[in-house]
Amino acid sequence: MDEKIAPHLEELTRALGDLEKTGIRAEFEKLIAFRVPPDVAKETILRKFGGKRKVLKIKDLSANLKNFELTGRILDLGEKPIRPQEGTNKGSSRLYTGVLADETGSVLFSSWKELPGSVGDVINIKNAYTRVWQNRIRLSIGEQSLVSKEPDSTLPSLSELSGSQTKKLIDIGAMDFSVNTVACVIQFSHREVLVKGRQSRVISGVLADETGRLPFTAWVELPGIDIGSIIRIEGAQIRMFKGMPSVNILNSTKVSQVGPEEAKNLAFTFESAVKDPAPIKIEDINSRESMFDVAAAGNVVSVRPGSGIISRCPECGRVIQKGNCRVHGKVEGIRDMRIKAILDDGTGSMSVMFPRELAEIVYGKTLEEAEQLMFSDVSKDAVYEDLRRFLTGRYLAVRGNASKSEYGISFVAEKAWIPEDDLAVRVVELLRRLGPDEENKQGECSSTGGIYLA
Ligand SMILES: [Zn+2]
Incomplete structure (x- = not known):
């Protein structure tokens, strides 16, 4: 008898943890005592106690x-x-x-x-x-x-289920195996890459429809297709590229041009697809695993530590501490500047990374000017403190890519600007939301953000 139930108990322990402590073992024994077959007892227990698991x-x-x-x-x-x-x-x-x-x-x-x-x-x-x-x-x-x-x-x-599923670009996720889609080519370029020691020509670009955009890569020639082409892709494979799903066109993928008659029935045209993306709610960005080339606008509610002047390893580009790279050991660091800020639009907040070119624009100081500040000030956090003072509360628009990590959504900006239209309105609104007492709490906003709005 014990030999029969031992493997089930082992399995239950692996799935549910310590059976003695939780009283699950006693429950199991009770069922066995009622002559319930061990495998049925196991299933019953799992249904009862495994309920907290995410489905x-x-x-x-x-x-x-x-x-x-x-x-x-x-x-x-x-x-x-x-x-x-x-x-x-x-x-x-x-x-x-x-x-x-x-x-x-x-x-x-x-x-x-x-x-x-x-x-x-x-x-x-x-x-x-x-x-x-x-x-x-x-x-x-x-x-x-x-x-x-x-x-x-x-x-x-x-x-x-076995056919490829036809999807809009926004619904294509990193876990998709094979998809069909109809989209417009809005970027298209050839490049040479080394694949297993052989020079190969690869096409890469960006696809767009009325729902969004995704990068694509073609490992085959695409005769007649260029920017502006509306194409039907059947059986494309989805790969991850920089945390983003990317449409891969392989030998087995069928690509054909959509004729002008059929194109009339589509919800997009080349002109509409190629337009700059309009800002969307941060709530919507947060609800997805990743979004490619989207825009959002909101107030900077905090500037994260680690913003300002940093040193990078010349070998791998990793941020280094005290001249030590995690992988390459003691190295001569290269100065760089970046800003990590929490942007909040009232529907949600997200962490936005501004690389150097954009950090210089939104901060209004070049890396060299920031270095001057660092050297002239006794505080080692002078640049960070200055950034916080300057940026907190500012209304910014960003465009770039968002992807979910274990720390929540991170957005890497590729463009950033100050929308002029409702700047004054926004500042008044933000001050009202912050209230006089909240000003000293800045910088404590967690990555989930939104504390000022709670
Ligand atoms: Zn390194």
Whole structure:
């Protein structure tokens, strides 16, 4: 009897933690005492105590998520033997890989345990996690994950799920496996890159539709296609590039031009697609995993420490402390300037990174002028303090890319300007919101921001 329940208890411990402390073991024993079969008892306990776990759809997946639950249909499944690592007494193991899909998208997965189903079956995974491998987000099923086959499911059928999904650009996420889309080419250039020691010509550019923009890369020639072309892309693969989904056109991808008659029915034209993006709510930026080339406007509610003059490693560009690079050790640092500020538009707040060229514009001082300030002042934080005084409360518009990290949304500005239209109105509004007591609290705003509005 004990031998029969031991593996179930082990599995429960991995999924739910210490069973003794939480009283879960007693619950389990009670069910066994009532002659409930051990595997049914395990499922019952999991349903009862695993309820706090996040249940996600495939579109919600992002890098480095842990301990979530997901249900999907297996679209593809393969296995390969993995040689045992030297020095361990484990026998050779198998890695199962494939594609899992639900109505929101599809994702590559890898599993260290055999799955209780095959192609076409719906499985439920508890305690799943994600990791990034070869620039793709993968769903990982590990030793601590629990996988069960779902006999009944409302998920779309295998044939409905296996085709590429047709999506607007804004709905394409880093976890998408293969997509179809219709978009306009608004940037287009060739470059030579070295791929496995061979010179290859690559096309890169930007696609746009009425919902947004995404970068694309083509590893094949695209005859007749240039800036202004409206194209239908079928079976493109999505890769991550700098935290952003990027549309990859491969040999297997079909690309065709959309004729003028059909183009009339689209919700965008080249003229509308190529227009500068209008500012959107920070709330909307925060609600997404990433956004490419969007604009927002808001007040600087705080300037983050680490803003001002910094030193970078000449080898890798990392910010260094006291002349020491985390990777390259003692190095002669290169001076640089950057600003990290929290921008708030009343709907939400986000951390915005201004690289040197933009930091100089919004601060109104060049790196050299800031250095003068640093050398002339006894305080080592002179530049940071000056930046805080100068920028806090200012109304700024930014344009760039937003991506979610474990610290929340970070926005890297590629353009920044002061909108003139409602500057005076905004300042009055901000002062009213801050109130006289709040002024001394500046700089304490957490990265989740918004404390002034709470
Ligand atoms: Zn370095």
